[in-house]
Amino acid sequence: MEILIDIKDTITVQEALDFIHAPECGGEVIFSGTVRNHTRQRPVLKLFYECYEAMAISEMQKIAAQVAEKWDIQRLAMLHAVGDKYPGDIAVVIAVASAHRGIAFDACEFAIDTLKETVPIWKKEFFADGEVV
Amino acid sequence: MGILLFGAAKDIAGVPVLDKPEHITDVATLKAWLFGVYPSLQQLRSVMIAVNRTYAADTQVISSQDEIAVIPPVSGG
Numbered sequence: 001m002e003i004l005i006d007i008k009d010t011i012t013v014q015e016a017l018d019f020i021h022a023p024e025c026g027g028e029v030i031f032s033g034t035v036r037n038h039t040r041q042r043p044v045l046k047l048f049y050e051c052y053e054a055m056a057i058s059e060m061q062k063i064a065a066q067v068a069e070k071w072d073i074q075r076l077a078m079l080h081a082v083g084d085k086y087p088g089d090i091a092v093v094i095a096v097a098s099a100h101r102g103i104a105f106d107a108c109e110f111a112i113d114t115l116k117e118t119v120p121i122w123k124k125e126f127f128a129d130g131e132v133v
Numbered sequence: 134m135g136i137l138l139f140g141a142a143k144d145i146a147g148v149p150v151l152d153k154p155e156h157i158t159d160v161a162t163l164k165a166w167l168f169g170v171y172p173s174l175q176q177l178r179s180v181m182i183a184v185n186r187t188y189a190a191d192t193q194v195i196s197s198q199d200e201i202a203v204i205p206p207v208s209g210g
Contacts, residue, residue, distance in 0.1 A: 033210050049209070050139065050140065051139075051209070052137065052139050052183070052186075052202055052204070054186050055183055055186040055187075055202065056209075058186050058187070080209060080210075091209075091210065092209065092210045112210060115209060115210055116207070116208075116209060116210040117207070118188075118207070119207060119209050120139065120183070120202075120204050120207055120209075121207060121208070121209030121210075122139060122140030122141070122205070122207060122208050122209070123208045123209070
């Protein structure tokens with residue numbers, strides 16, 4: 001399985017798609033996580049993401065290894081953004097390519113769910129009313 | 134090597150790095166010391182310790198050469 005893992009200020013769906021696009025793969029599944037302008041009906045101005053980069057990369061590599069073990073996936077891209085992110089900005093992209101679509105959906109869901117549980121990245125929410133959580 | 138702090142743990146301690154006291158030789162002792170110095174850490178949903186960039190069990194031994202980090206609940210994605 002070919003793997004692209006990156007953490008940086010700005011990420012795009014296109015770079016993930018470009019990486020996974022391959023003639024042997026007939027199914028490409030992409031999850032894009034974007035900044036929502038509200039949390040429980042309270043307006044959100046921005047999010048700030050920080051990470052423990054060395055460990056975050058290592059945990060993302062572990063997720064990729066689990067994906068490779070569970071499914072016959074040809075290509076996987078996992079990208080996460082850090083720093084200030086505003087409503088509509090992309091915070092995370094998971095892209096999976098396989099010969100057929102079924103396992104690509106499963107692997108993509110597993111990768112984003114596990115990322116949210118184990119990868120040391122933290123967000124702070126800046127609300128319109130001034131509160132920061 | 135110091136103890137790295139992130140997210141809510143960094144906010145509670147007010148600093149990104151702490152010096153590791155000499156008497157701390159395993160993860161359980163480290164957690165007890167942290168909770169004693171910064172009681173607010175106990176209000177977090179979880180506090181994990183990473184040793185050399187890997188989540189560590191309470192029984193794991195730590196030395197001054199290890200890279201140690203305090204990991205509050207993660208919230209990526």
